[in-house]
Amino acid sequence: MELNEKGLRERKWWTERGYKLPEFDRKAVREATGRGPVWVHFGAGNIFRAFPARAVQELLDQGIMDRGLVAAEGYDTEILERVNRPHDEYSVLVTLKADGTVEKTVVGSVLASYGLDGLKEIFTMDSLQIASFTITEKGYGVSGAEEDFKNGPDRAKTYMGQVAGLLYRRFLAGRKPIAMVSMDNCSHNGDRLLEAMETFAGKWCENGLADRGFLEYVTDRSRVAFPWTMIDKITPRPGQDVLKILEEDGLTGMEPVVTAKNTYAAPFVNAEECEYLVIEDDFPNGRPALEKAGFLFTDRETVEKAEKMKVCTCLNPLHTALAVFGCLLGYKKISEEMKDRDLASLLRRIGYEEGLPAVTDPGILDPREFLDTVLTVRFPNPFLPDSPQRIATDTSQKLFVRFGETIKAYMESPDLDMDRLRGIPLVLAGWLRYRMAVDDDGRLMELSPDPMAERLGRRLERIQLGGCLQMEHIRGSEHVLRPEGVPGPEIREALRPVLSDAAVFGVDLFKAGLADRVTEYFTEMAAGPGMVRRTLHALGKGEK
Numbered sequence: 001m002e003l004n005e006k007g008l009r010e011r012k013w014w015t016e017r018g019y020k021l022p023e024f025d026r027k028a029v030r031e032a033t034g035r036g037p038v039w040v041h042f043g044a045g046n047i048f049r050a051f052p053a054r055a056v057q058e059l060l061d062q063g064i065m066d067r068g069l070v071a072a073e074g075y076d077t078e079i080l081e082r083v084n085r086p087h088d089e090y091s092v093l094v095t096l097k098a099d100g101t102v103e104k105t106v107v108g109s110v111l112a113s114y115g116l117d118g119l120k121e122i123f124t125m126d127s128l129q130i131a132s133f134t135i136t137e138k139g140y141g142v143s144g145a146e147e148d149f150k151n152g153p154d155r156a157k158t159y160m161g162q163v164a165g166l167l168y169r170r171f172l173a174g175r176k177p178i179a180m181v182s183m184d185n186c187s188h189n190g191d192r193l194l195e196a197m198e199t200f201a202g203k204w205c206e207n208g209l210a211d212r213g214f215l216e217y218v219t220d221r222s223r224v225a226f227p228w229t230m231i232d233k234i235t236p237r238p239g240q241d242v243l244k245i246l247e248e249d250g251l252t253g254m255e256p257v258v259t260a261k262n263t264y265a266a267p268f269v270n271a272e273e274c275e276y277l278v279i280e281d282d283f284p285n286g287r288p289a290l291e292k293a294g295f296l297f298t299d300r301e302t303v304e305k306a307e308k309m310k311v312c313t314c315l316n317p318l319h320t321a322l323a324v325f326g327c328l329l330g331y332k333k334i335s336e337e338m339k340d341r342d343l344a345s346l347l348r349r350i351g352y353e354e355g356l357p358a359v360t361d362p363g364i365l366d367p368r369e370f371l372d373t374v375l376t377v378r379f380p381n382p383f384l385p386d387s388p389q390r391i392a393t394d395t396s397q398k399l400f401v402r403f404g405e406t407i408k409a410y411m412e413s414p415d416l417d418m419d420r421l422r423g424i425p426l427v428l429a430g431w432l433r434y435r436m437a438v439d440d441d442g443r444l445m446e447l448s449p450d451p452m453a454e455r456l457g458r459r460l461e462r463i464q465l466g467g468c469l470q471m472e473h474i475r476g477s478e479h480v481l482r483p484e485g486v487p488g489p490e491i492r493e494a495l496r497p498v499l500s501d502a503a504v505f506g507v508d509l510f511k512a513g514l515a516d517r518v519t520e521y522f523t524e525m526a527a528g529p530g531m532v533r534r535t536l537h538a539l540g541k542g543e544k
C-alpha cells in the first residue's frame with residue numbers, strides 16, 4: 001500500500017491496521033485553502049508534521065477549521081521533492097507512548113507546499129492570519145545579507161531576506177495584518193524574528209529600496225505581531241524500528257532520506273505523546289480556535305516564564321548535556337543514557353540543584369513536576385528513537401539559550417551563588433572536549449554539523465588528547481598542546497578566545513567567574529582516554 005490520495009481511497013485497509021485517518025473532506029478543504037489560505041508554515045521538518053499539522057487535522061476533523069496548512073520550504077526543497085510531493089502531502093505520525101503502545105495517524109492537513117518563491121501571492125491575501133516557523137535556531141541569522149540590503153525586497157536571496165520580501169508584498173497589498181509566529185527553541189523567539197524583519201525593513205528603507213512606511217508597518221504590533229511561543233514535543237529523526245512497524249503493516253515507499261543539506265526526513269514522523277504549545281495571544285488578523293487542540297494562549301510574560309522553564313532549565317539544557325556526553329561515551333540512544341548513573345546524576349544536579357533555583361514558576365506548568373516527568377518518563381522512554389547525535393547538531397547556536405540564561409540569573413541575583421555551579425560548567429567543558437572529535441576511548445568521532453565548526457576547529461586545533469601519541473600525525477602540528485590534567489598557562493590562553501565569546505555562551509565566562517572551572521574540567525577530560533568518564537563519576541560522588 002502507498003501513502004497517497006490513491007492509497008487512501010481504500011480506507012478499510014488502513015483502519016484494519018489501526019491507522020486513524022483524516023475525517024474531513026480533503027478536496028473541499030484543499031479548494032478552500034487555495035482560495036483563502038489562513039496559515040503558512042515555514043520549515044517543513046519533523047516537528048511541523050508531528051505537532052502543528054496534527055493539531056490542525058484535529059480541528060478540521062471537528063469542523064472547527066475549514067482550511068488547512070500550506071508548507072513552505074526555503075532552505076531544503078529536497079524535503080518537498082522527496083517526501084511531500086510523492087505522497088500528496090500526506091504523512092504518518094507514529095506516536096510512541098512511554099507504555100510501549102503505538103498510535104498511527106495519517107495526517108492530511110497539509111494541502112500544498114511551496115518554495116518561498118511560490119508564496120508571493122498568498123502573502124497578499126486578506127485571509128492569511130498566521131505565518132509560523134520551525135527553521136532551527138540558526139535560521140534567524142542576518143549575517144551575509146549585505147547583498148540583500150543593496151538589492152531590495154524582490155531580489156533577496158537569504159532566508160530572512162526572502163521572508164522580509166514577502167512581508168513587503170503584504171505591506172504593498174494594503175498593510176494587511178498578520179501574526180509571524182516563531183516556534184523555534186530560542187529565547188524570546190518572536191523577537192528573534194522581529195529583529196531580522198526590522199533589520200531588512202530598516203536597510204531597505206534607508207537605501208531607498210522600500211516605501212518609507214514599511215519599517216513602521218513591520219514594527220506596528222497592531223499590524224504585524226511577533227508572538228512569543230514555547231513549543232515542546234520530543235520529535236526525533238525518523239527511526240528504523242518505526243519504519244519496520246509501517247513496513248510490517250504493508251506500507252511501501254516510507255524509507256527516510258538524508259538530504260544533501262543533512263535533513264533527516266521521511267513520509268512518517270515519530271514523536272512522543274507529551275506536547276505543549278504555549279503562545280502569546282497576539283494575532284492581528286484573528287486566528288483559528290487552536291485552544292480547542294490544546295494550545296495554551298496566554299500573555300507574553302507567561303510565555304517567557306514557560307520558555308525559560310523548558311528551554312533554559314527543565315528540558316533542553318539536560319538534552320544538550322546528554323548530547324555531548326552521549327557522543328563522547330559512545331551512546332546512540334537517549335533512553336540508554338538515562339540508565340547511566342553518572343549521567344542521570346549530572347542531569348539531576350543541573351536540573352534540580354542548579355537550574356530550578358533560577359526559575360520563576362510560569363503558573364500554567366509546574367517546573368518541578370515538568371522536570372520530574374522529563375527525567376522519569378520522557379527521556380527514559382525506550383520506544384523513542386532519539387539520539388545524542390541529533391541533539392548535538394548546531395550546539396554552538398544553543399548554548400547561550402540553554403545555559404547562558406541561567407548563568408546570567410546567577411550573575412544578577414544576590415540569592416544565587418555562582419560557586420555552587422558544577423554541572424553547568426562541566427557540560428560547557430564537555431562540549432569543548434566533544435569539539436576535539438575524539439571520543440572517551442581515544443577514537444576519532446564524527447561530529448554533528450554546526451555552523452561554527454570551522455571557527456571552533458581553528459581555535460581548538462592545537463589541543464589534542466593527552467596520552468594519545470598516535471593522534472599527533474592527525475593534527476600535524478608541531479605546537480601541539482597535550483593537557484595532562486592540570487591546566488597550564490598555554491591551555492588557558494588557547495581556550496581564552498572561546499570562553500570569552502558571549503555570542504556562544506550568552507556571557508563572557510571570565511566575567512561570570514566560570515572560565516577557570518570550565519578550563520579545569522576540560523583539561524581533566526582531555527588528559528587522556530577514560531578521563532571523561534572519570535570526571536563525570538567524580539562529580540556524581542561530590543568530589544568536584
Ligand SMILES: NC(=O)c1ccc[n+]([C@@H]2O[C@H](COP(=O)([O-])OP(=O)(O)OC[C@H]3O[C@@H](n4cnc5c(N)ncnc54)[C@H](O)[C@@H]3O)[C@@H](O)[C@H]2O)c1
Nearest residue numbers: 043044045046047075076134135136139184185233234235
Ligand atoms: N524536533 C523536536 O523535538 C523539536 C521540539 C521543539 C522545537 N523544535 C524546534 O524546531 C526546529 C526544527 O526541528 P525539526 O525536528 O523540525 O528539525 P528537522 O531537521 O526535521 O527540520 C529542520 C527544518 O528547518 C529548516 N532549516 C534548517 N536550517 C535552516 C536555515 N539555516 N534556514 C532556514 N531553514 C532552515 C529545514 O529546511 C527544515 O525545514 C528545532 O531546531 C527546534 O528549534 C524541535
Ligand SMILES: O=P(O)(O)OC[C@@H](O)[C@@H](O)[C@H](O)[C@H](O)CO
Nearest residue numbers: 185231232233234235316319391
Ligand atoms: O530541536 P533543537 O535542535 O533545537 O534541539 C534538540 C532537542 O533538544 C529538541 O528538539 C527537543 O527535542 C525539543 O525541544 C523538545 O521539545
